[in-house]
Amino acid sequence: MRFPFSLTRSMTGYLLKQKLSGRRHFPMVLMLEPLHACNLSCSGCGRIREYAQWAKNRLTVDQCLAAVDECGAPIVSICGGEPLIYPHIQELVEAILARRKHIYLCTNGVELQKKLGLFKPSNRLFINVHVDGMEQTHDAIVQREGVFTKAVDGIKAAKAAGFMVCTNSTVYRETDIHEIAVLFEYLSQFDVDGFMLSPAYGYEAVCKNDPQGGSEIFMTRDEIHARFRQARELLSQYRLVTSPVYFDFLCGRRNLTCAAWANPTYNVRGWKGPCYLVTDEHYPSYQQLVDATDWNTLGPGNDPRCEHCLVHCGFEPAAVFAANRHLGDMLKMAIWQMT
Numbered sequence: 266m267r268f269p270f271s272l273t274r275s276m277t278g279y280l281l282k283q284k285l286s287g288r289r290h291f292p293m294v295l296m297l298e299p300l301h302a303c304n305l306s307c308s309g310c311g312r313i314r315e316y317a318q319w320a321k322n323r324l325t326v327d328q329c330l331a332a333v334d335e336c337g338a339p340i341v342s343i344c345g346g347e348p349l350i351y352p353h354i355q356e357l358v359e360a361i362l363a364r365r366k367h368i369y370l371c372t373n374g375v376e377l378q379k380k381l382g383l384f385k386p387s388n389r390l391f392i393n394v395h396v397d398g399m400e401q402t403h404d405a406i407v408q409r410e411g412v413f414t415k416a417v418d419g420i421k422a423a424k425a426a427g428f429m430v431c432t433n434s435t436v437y438r439e440t441d442i443h444e445i446a447v448l449f450e451y452l453s454q455f456d457v458d459g460f461m462l463s464p465a466y467g468y469e470a471v472c473k474n475d476p477q478g479g480s481e482i483f484m485t486r487d488e489i490h491a492r493f494r495q496a497r498e499l500l501s502q503y504r505l506v507t508s509p510v511y512f513d514f515l516c517g518r519r520n521l522t523c524a525a526w527a528n529p530t531y532n533v534r535g536w537k538g539p540c541y542l543v544t545d546e547h548y549p550s551y552q553q554l555v556d557a558t559d560w561n562t563l564g565p566g567n568d569p570r571c572e573h574c575l576v577h578c579g580f581e582p583a584a585v586f587a588a589n590r591h592l593g594d595m596l597k598m599a600i601w602q603m604t
């Protein structure tokens with residue numbers, strides 16, 4: 266199976282419960298950012314720019330857990346910033362797992378090998394390592410030599426210790442898809458459990474100080490479609506965890522309506538609205554975020570800030586909802602999960 270049975274069972278039961286309750290907007294993945302400090306300065310990252318003045322701030326474990334409980338999403342993505350430099354990361358992970366949630370612990374891998382002993386393998390814990398290319402390319406993107414080697418060493422150590430490990434690769438305008446195929450082939454020898462792929466998005470926080478508005482590294486919608494049609498041809502043999510319905514959307518072969526409300530973000534300023542990448546306001550509660558946001562005004566064709574956004578945090582949950590409405594999509598997703 267592409268995902269652990271426990272995750273599939275939890276998500277299926279959760280979606281059924283929401284459908285029976287008639288709830289229209291509900292969370293699927295909580296994007297939990299306990300801090301925004303990071304040990305790298307990646308080219309495509311807006312967090313270190315948008316939250317520069319809050320870089321020294323930290324959420325307490327109690328604040329994090331209150332957000333987990335308030336939100337109720339079955340999956341928690343612990344991100345940031347770099348979560349492995351959060352001083353209470355062990356306590357936080359243990360407490361979230363005790364709540365029977367599934368965790369994606371997102372890391373650049375620099376501290377992974379050193380911090381691995383803080384955690385215990387679990388079928389509810391995925392370690393998600395960001396790798397954007399082979400050594401020369403990846404180190405250039407993160408603007409530091411040696412990071413690729415540290416990330417790979419962390420992946421090997423995590424797999425040897427029995428952890429589930431996936432990688433997350435961002436596709437930029439200059440990304441060579443053939444190199445991504447080489448990367449996936451290289452990482453497959455370490456039994457990596459899955460490869461996540463998403464197009465970069467030139468949102469305001471990362472582009473506002475760029476005279477060219479990010480045009481050098483970020484793609485238009487048409488460019489994304491062309492690049493991912495190439496990716497589908499070259500990468501289909503690998504264990505992708507990018508769903509086939511979402512991949513159809515990335516290739517321009519179907520439409521999806523953004524479901525940004527399904528992946529809410531909680532950080533040191535509160536509940537970030539309207540979505541993970543676009544910031545209009547921070548709210549004191551999850552329900553205020555949902556109630557105060559006119560979701561119909563967001564997404565490509567509605568808000569110009571969303572015009573070239575096809576990223577997974579808005580459209581991967583949209584793919585799940587679309588699959589639940591169409592039998593053909595449901596069968597496609599089921600077969601994909603079982604392979």
